[in-house]
Structures are given as C-alpha cells and as structure tokens.
Amino acid sequence: MASSTVAAGAAQSYTYTRPSGLDAGLLGLSTSGGTTSSGPKAHPHFFSGVLTQAAPAAAGLLALADVAQTRYFQPRPTSFRDPVVTCNGDRIRMESFSACGGVYARLDVLEPALDGDVHERGTTNVDVNGPLREALARVGGSDPLHLAVGAEELAVTTMDGAVVEKKVPLPDRWLRGFAEVQVITARFDLRGEVKGADAVRFLRSLPKRAREALWAVPAGRTLRVTSSPAPGAVCLAGPDRLRTMLPLLRFARAMRVYGPSVADGSGPVSSVWELELPGMRYVLTLSPQHSRGFSGEGAVLEDISTDEAAGDADLLGALLSFEPRVEPDLLAERSGLGLARTKAALTQLGTSGRVGFDTAEAAFFHRELPYDPARVAALNPRLRSARALVEDDAVRFTADGRAIVLSNGGEREVRFDGDRVTCTCPWWFDHRGERGPCKHVLAVRIARRDTEQRAGQTTGQTDEAGSRAPAT
Structure with a gap:
C-alpha cells in the first residue's frame, strides 16, 4: 500500500488526510494507502452513497473495532489497529483481528444495504478513532446514513487540512493469522442455522467463561451446548469471544455456524459464527482454544512449501481484479493450470493476504493487505527449519519407506x-498433526519432492537423448 509501511520491527503506519467522522448524517471514512484495480493509490476513493441500514451498519462497525482492540487471552491494554476495508464492487468488506490473534472478525455490507456509486475497487485501511466510535454508538432509528469511503470532497473535516498519522505495533501473528484463517475455513461446512429469536436466546444463555471448549449441537430449532464433541457439532472455545455479537442481536435475522467434520473424542477445532443482519453479515472466526491464536496452526505449510506454488x-x-467471488474452476481454465495447482496457488495468495474465504458463499474473495509476500516463509519458523534440514542433507530414506531426520543431535x-504420517518428535506427540506438520515431516516431504523432480528431469533428458540417437 502506498502510504502504509511495515518495518522489520513490526510497526504499521497509517496516514490519513483527515480523521474519519460522523456529522449531520454523513459517515466519512478516511482511507490510508491502498491497492486498487487501477494500481496503488495514496488515498483511494471507493464509494459514496447511502447505507440503507444505518443502525446495524454502525453497530457492526463498532463490533469490528471492539475485536481489534481486545486481547481475549490474558487481557491487557493494547494499541488499536485500523480495520482493513475492501470494496468488491457489489459489497464492502471490513476485517479485523483481535490483539491476541485468536479471533477474526468481518462485516460484509452487501448490495441490498448500499445505494450509491462505486468509484474504485480495492483494499485500504480506514481510520476508526475514539470520537467516531462515540458517534457510531448514538446511531439509531431507521434513517439512512450517507457513506463516503475515501471521498475527499465528502469526508468530515474536523481538522481542516491536517494530516493524521498513526503508528502502531503490528505483530507478525496478524499476517500469519490472516493466512491461516482463509485456509482453515475453506474446509468448513454449514453445521447449523437458527432464526433470529432462537439465536438471541442461545447467545444470551451462554456462560460468560468456560475453561474447556464447549460444543454446539443442532437440536430442533435451536442449538444445544454440550461438553463433549459429537458428529455434527461445532466447537465453541471461549464463549466470551462471541460477546461482540450481543449488541447486534436486535437486528439478527438468523445465525449460522460452520465447522469441520468432528466425531466422538475429537479435540478442539476452529469455528465460524455468522449473524445475518439486514443487508449484511457479521462473522466471527474463533481459534480452537481461548489461549491459542491462529498464527501457529500450520495449515498453510504444506501448500507454501513448494516452489511451484509461488510461481x-x-x-x-x-x-484477479477484486472479485467478490474467486472461482477456482474459472481461474484454472483461464490460467491453464490444473485445479489442484490452482487451489494451492490460492493458498499461497492467502498467505500474502491477497485472498480471503467467505464461508457463507463457500468462495474465495480478492483483497490485498499491506504485507510483503517475501516475508511469508520467514514468518513460518517450521518451514524455515525444514528447508534448513534439507539443505544440510539431514534427511535419509530407508528401504522400507521410512525416513530418518537428523535434528538437534538426535534422530x-x-x-x-x-x-497418514507420524513422527517421533515431541511436537508430533503433543499435537498429532492437528496444528500442521512438524519440521521433520515437512523436511521429508520437501526432500522427497526434490528427489522425484531430479529423477523426472533425468528421465526427460534420457528420453530426449534417445529420440536424437541415429537409427541403426
């Protein structure tokens, strides 16, 4: 992004021409540097028009801001990080991550709630400051709200001509978290749906605190909470992490929950909780445990360990052109890649913040984040360690198909x-592959792939030489 820089020390600078504000029915959101369909821009202008559902939109933006400044695990004061906003043409998506890295939040303002002009597609950060939050809390009733996302001529001028700059710590786990969430949730299915009134009763009945992960099981028109997993259940680790949904319940039309397939005895897993609001959706994705962020899940390691995926x-x-839905089949056809390679490449794009995943539509969407893709491998210490093992020739294959990895003086x-794959290291013993492969498994797979590629090249050279040999 043009006006945003990420230093190696993990500081993020946001520069705005003026603060965002809400005045006389106009919500003006100031933009920082962004990437658009026509290239980088210092202060992109995405949308000007009307939010036809003002109250739920204001409440949703407040909820998003609350997530961004909250540490759900070991709470302590933290810096506020401005939401990421993407205009996909027919919708505006707003995203944030909790300070602890365990909760991802997104507000999708869909076409029925927007009446105006899309000036540009793209992604930026928007300024959400204290006075704006206070003003949003006072929005009510059914009156429409005028919205300008980056429109200089419509932005609220509370500091005429002043440049506003924010510099906040931006931990690397945010980048890893954005990468992990889109990979993890792409494997989820819809597990339950309840109407608005039943969603209200369910969410208000949840305990404020729970040490162990709970499980939500569809039961008639509602969800029933149990302490043990069962087929069809959705994990609820840390019910207090759903509390930003409570102010939105008066607008809720339905609630949907998504998760992976589980069975009796399954361990905690991630889950997606979605509130359907008038013309919009508010989505929370929870990590498998209250004390566990998304950055260490390791779901992306298999796909980004290949050189092919990067190319x-x-x-x-x-x-990509900021589509609201990225179709892998269509991309595979347009690019000439197979479907498997296309999906692996989409994962690679996700690790650099270039695609996300929408469980409601079971589809990827294009957006850009202010991160350098070259930093991705360095932000995955297991992958870095695995490549170092391969470079040191620490992997040895045995006759029975096993592999021995020399690591830290031991085998x-x-x-x-x-x-199915197993390893004798402590990491594998502790996690059993539930948090991605260990460095030894990664090293073996990288080494085996390198060996197969060399063998293929040798075979190709032999075949080519044979085809050039003169006939006898």
Whole structure:
C-alpha cells in the first residue's frame, strides 16, 4: 500500500488526510494507502452513497473495532489497529483481528444495504478513532446514513487540512493469522442455522467463561451446548469471544455456524459464527482454544512449501481484479493450470493476504493487505527449519519407506501410511498433526519432492537423448 509501511520491527503506519467522522448524517471514512484495480493509490476513493441500514451498519462497525482492540487471552491494554476495508464492487468488506490473534472478525455490507456509486475497487485501511466510535454508538432509528469511503470532497473535516498519522505495533501473528484463517475455513461446512429469536436466546444463555471448549449441537430449532464433541457439532472455545455479537442481536435475522467434520473424542477445532443482519453479515472466526491464536496452526505449510506454488500464485494474482467471488474452476481454465495447482496457488495468495474465504458463499474473495509476500516463509519458523534440514542433507530414506531426520543431535523417524504420517518428535506427540506438520515431516516431504523432480528431469533428458540417437 502506498502510504502504509511495515518495518522489520513490526510497526504499521497509517496516514490519513483527515480523521474519519460522523456529522449531520454523513459517515466519512478516511482511507490510508491502498491497492486498487487501477494500481496503488495514496488515498483511494471507493464509494459514496447511502447505507440503507444505518443502525446495524454502525453497530457492526463498532463490533469490528471492539475485536481489534481486545486481547481475549490474558487481557491487557493494547494499541488499536485500523480495520482493513475492501470494496468488491457489489459489497464492502471490513476485517479485523483481535490483539491476541485468536479471533477474526468481518462485516460484509452487501448490495441490498448500499445505494450509491462505486468509484474504485480495492483494499485500504480506514481510520476508526475514539470520537467516531462515540458517534457510531448514538446511531439509531431507521434513517439512512450517507457513506463516503475515501471521498475527499465528502469526508468530515474536523481538522481542516491536517494530516493524521498513526503508528502502531503490528505483530507478525496478524499476517500469519490472516493466512491461516482463509485456509482453515475453506474446509468448513454449514453445521447449523437458527432464526433470529432462537439465536438471541442461545447467545444470551451462554456462560460468560468456560475453561474447556464447549460444543454446539443442532437440536430442533435451536442449538444445544454440550461438553463433549459429537458428529455434527461445532466447537465453541471461549464463549466470551462471541460477546461482540450481543449488541447486534436486535437486528439478527438468523445465525449460522460452520465447522469441520468432528466425531466422538475429537479435540478442539476452529469455528465460524455468522449473524445475518439486514443487508449484511457479521462473522466471527474463533481459534480452537481461548489461549491459542491462529498464527501457529500450520495449515498453510504444506501448500507454501513448494516452489511451484509461488510461481503459480504470481500468475493467478495477475488475473484477479477484486472479485467478490474467486472461482477456482474459472481461474484454472483461464490460467491453464490444473485445479489442484490452482487451489494451492490460492493458498499461497492467502498467505500474502491477497485472498480471503467467505464461508457463507463457500468462495474465495480478492483483497490485498499491506504485507510483503517475501516475508511469508520467514514468518513460518517450521518451514524455515525444514528447508534448513534439507539443505544440510539431514534427511535419509530407508528401504522400507521410512525416513530418518537428523535434528538437534538426535534422530527422528518419519513414517508414512497412505495419507497418514507420524513422527517421533515431541511436537508430533503433543499435537498429532492437528496444528500442521512438524519440521521433520515437512523436511521429508520437501526432500522427497526434490528427489522425484531430479529423477523426472533425468528421465526427460534420457528420453530426449534417445529420440536424437541415429537409427541403426
């Protein structure tokens, strides 16, 4: 982004021409540097028009801001980080991450709630300051609210001509969290849906605190909370992390929950909780445990460990144009890549913040974040360690299909049984693959892939030489 810089020390600067504000029915959101469909811009102008559902939109933006400044695990004061806003043409998406890295929040303002002109598609940060939050809290009734996202001529001028600059710590776990969330939730299915009134009763009945993960099971028209997993259940780790939904319940039309397939005895997993509001959706994605952020989940490691995925991602990235829905089948056809390579490349794009995933529509969407893609590998210490093991020739394959990895002066044994893999290291013993592969498994897979590629090149050279040999 043009006006936003990320230093190696993990500081993020936001520069605005003036503060955002709410005055005389006009909500003016100031933009920082952004990437648009026509290129980088210092202060992009995305939308001007009317929010037809003012009260739920104001409450949703407040909820998003509350997530961004909250540490749900070991609470302590933290700096506020401005939301990321993407204009996809028919909708405006606003995203934030909790300070502890365990809760991802998104407010999607959809076409039925927007009446105005889209001037540009793209992504930026928007200024959300204390006075704006106080003003949003007073929005009520059914009157429409005029909205300007980056429109200089319509922005609220509370500090005429003044440049506003914010510099806040931006932990690397935010980048890793954005990457992990889109990979994890792309594997989720809808597990339950309840009407607005039943959603209100369910959310208000939840305990404020729970040490162990709870599970929500569909039961008739509502959800029932249990202490044990069962088929069809959705994990609820830390019910207090849903509290930003409470002020939105008066607008709720329905609530949907998404999660992976679980069985009796399953461990805690991530989950998605979605409130349907008039013309918009408010979404919270929770990490598997209250004390566990998304940055260490390791879901992206398999896909980004290949050199091929990086090249494919560059190709697909050039084909994206801030679509509200990115269709893998269509991208595969347009790019000439197979579907499997296309999906791996989309994961690679996600690790640099270039795509997210919308569980409501089971589709990727294009957005850009102010991060350098080259930093991704460095932000994954397991992948970095695995590549170092391969470079040090620490991987040895045995005759029975096993692999021995020399690591920290000892040997770790990696076994493959079909799609199942195990390792004798402490990490694997603790997590059993639920938080992605350990560095030893990654190293073995990288080494095996390198060996297969070299063998393929040798075969190709032999075949080519044979085809050139003169006939006898």
